[in-house]
Amino acid sequence: MSSFALHNLAMLLMLCDHLQLTLLPELTILRCVGRLAFPLFAFMAVEGYFHTRSLKKYLVRLLILALISEVPFNLLVSGSSFDPYHQNVICTIILGLCCIWAFENIAADRQKLLSAVIIIAAFGTAIIANVDYSSAGVLTLLAFYAFRGNTLRCRLLQLASLGFISLLLLGGIGFSYPYQALAVLSLPIIWLYNGSQGLHNGVIKTVNYLFYPAHMLILALLAI
Template sequence: MSTLTALTGSTFRLSSFQLKLIGILLMVFDHIHQFFPIDVPIWFTWIGRIVAPIFLFASAEGYYYTRSKWKYMLHLYIGYVLMGIMNMIIQRQLPSEHVLINNIFGTLFLAVLYMFLIDWFINSIKARKYVQIGAAIIAFILPIVLSQAAMQFLTSSAIGNPVLFNLFMYGNLLIPVPILVEGGYVFIILGVLFHLLRYKRSWQVLALVAVSVLIAWMSHFELLAEFQWMMVFAAIPIALYNGTKGRNMKYFFYVFYPAHIYFLYMLAYWLGK
């Protein structure tokens, strides 16, 4: 029984397929506002705040059920690299006031990677495989170290060196680091919490609420100035999840996500000429 069902008595449920459809629909609203901020009302992006938690939750479920966790991570990584390359190419060919920073694949990849590393660490402890324990710890720390190195570079005078800057940008195309992906550490941690708490739906919802409150606190509760906290409303569809896959849409998101971003970018570019 879902958390929301226990509270309301409703028998309405959502499959993973339906959850993703909700996420995709609201994602389009959000990105329409991103590329047409003057002509489109702000509430388009308000409702888009619930998209990231939905896809982080779906990724945690996908990680649990997938037959090959390595293959799952590889798909997300390839999505990150290809979209990063396409972002760079399109912006160079069609320079615009809009910056193509969208690439949720990096966030999902790192979230799933940390799910894998935590499981690897726990299983290695249970099996008393000390070499694997050490390897898991090193792999866990490495992205954090790379994040710190990236921040030091971005805040140093070296960023003014075009050669070093280009090396940094090309390196970031191949190596996603927590501090630079969409949502940063916060989204990665939320995805990991969805994984660790997957047998307690109420705890998953509470984790989402806690992270949302933390974001509101960090923005000094200026509710309209910073509205990422609105992702708390993703608790409703997540609580209604029934644990089933529903229709198969394995590669649809991998194609639709970048395709609609580039369509909106190019539309904004041509309308702005």
């Protein structure tokens, strides 16, 4: 499966999740399948980290997307255009990528103090700013970074780490309907990834970025 296919599947699953949140609350099956979306996006963000020509430009693009998406996200989640108590998932991805960069610096014996500060600041920001999936979302990106690979060992570690994050940190245990535990079902899909880009051009790249704020804004307006 190419990154194009994986990304489009993730967008479809996210759309299902947000449809249940706004227009079809009785269809809990949409919420269930929607739990697979974030791990797919987290995995693709980590792959983007390894394949981007410029990490700085990659992060700037994500930061712009996070800013553009904040009002649609607020409208979708809280019904208000301004909500300082909950930030969108692009912020989570940015914090996770910053942590990956910092851990790579520490491993290479470079800028250790700065890197440690970045890691602490990233996790602190995730918790205080209440980004989507909080610090657990940041951990998800780190897990895909730390256990990147197609070996059986890597896959077992991915399963264990995502299972731990989903069950213990995101409420999979102790709830009548532990939807978040279903996130581990994203792994067999991820394991189909073949490393190829698939269909890729400027238009597709732009559509992939803008889908996130656009679909949230449309659903939020339809739900009024």
